[in-house]
Amino acid sequence: MAKVSAGVATSHVPAIGAAIDLGKTQEPYWQPLFQGYEYVKAWIKEQKPDVIFLVYNDHATAFDMDFIPTFAIGCADEFKPADEGWGPRPVPTVKGHPELAAHIAQELIQSNFDLTFIHKMDVDHGLTVPLSLVFGQVEEWPCLIIPFAVNVVLYPPPSGQRCYDLGKALRKAIESFPEDLNVQVWGTGGMSHQLQGPRAGLINKEFDNNFLDRLIDDAEELAKVPHINYVREAGSEGVELVMWLIMRGALDDEIEVKQRFYHVPASNTAVGHLVLENKG
């Protein structure tokens, strides 16, 4: 049977992707950030996941204003890196796992989580920057990836509780798939940042570190935090953090923290990163 072995959380700032693509990772501005990802780059080579269920958000790339799904699962064979206005990132095409995606969709919808199906979609920095941070610059991504897009652009996004509960149902869905697969669930976005208006540049280290603490060992209660707290305290774009709760819900209640990293700034944003393993 398929098994969820671990979770990874990371911010997905587009400037990080540009720094990788342009070979700037060792510049003084970026070096401390990439230092924080050395652990996961070695760890992933030992873990060798077969599939990553990658929770992220589209940034006005695949979805225009005509349709904005709250939860959407990528069921295609492959997903191309999107041209976000300055040409596609020079990264490999993402290969999906349509059978597992179909199984997850079936199970989640029957568990009352109404997903939107995607059969053709280009994926933007929200999905490809986390892959680059963990796998580096590669010819092919070394595993299959199921993109899972969450609306956090048009307010309101799904609640933290809904995301956490979806994570729990997701784990059941994955672990009822008959093939032996090592599956990881990643949550991306955040941490505190605001990209708009006179308050742009807001960073809240206290909020972020409290979120990291509670995501690790108080997730049940953290899931109850309402949106207004995120947008007020972590910035209008900080509400992306609800996506991390899907990842956390898919893991054991008690987990092993293999890596925890926090850095300010990457362009406009506070960067957070966790590597969490199930103990079982």
Place this chain on the structure above:
Amino acid sequence: MSSRTPKPYDDIPGTIIFDADMAHRGYHLNQFALSLMKAPNRERFKANERAYLDEWAMSEEQKQAVLARDYNRMMQLGGNVYFLAKIFSTDGLSFQHAAATMTGMTQQEYAQMMLDGGRKPEGNLYKKESS
């Protein structure tokens, strides 16, 4: 401007939450911005901004805000920053540069603020406590 019900986030200073009311108000503005993801559209826009804008069912206020690159105004009129990003990308400007213009700081001042740990939450969480 269409009416909207009061929202719990109305008292966050210097922030416009892009909700369904704003999405309705800004639909054509945002779709115009998104059209700039295609290179031929970018070229036509650059060649004659006004003519290109006139192809869209936007309000005159929205068009003027785009021509003036007044991002705060565009957001008041329903623009969303991820959609508007296609405009400043067309101009060859970074997210950090655009964010700086919204705060009234130079990009250098803004970048230094970020290096110093960003804008502090103190005094910036409620309108009543901000200057």
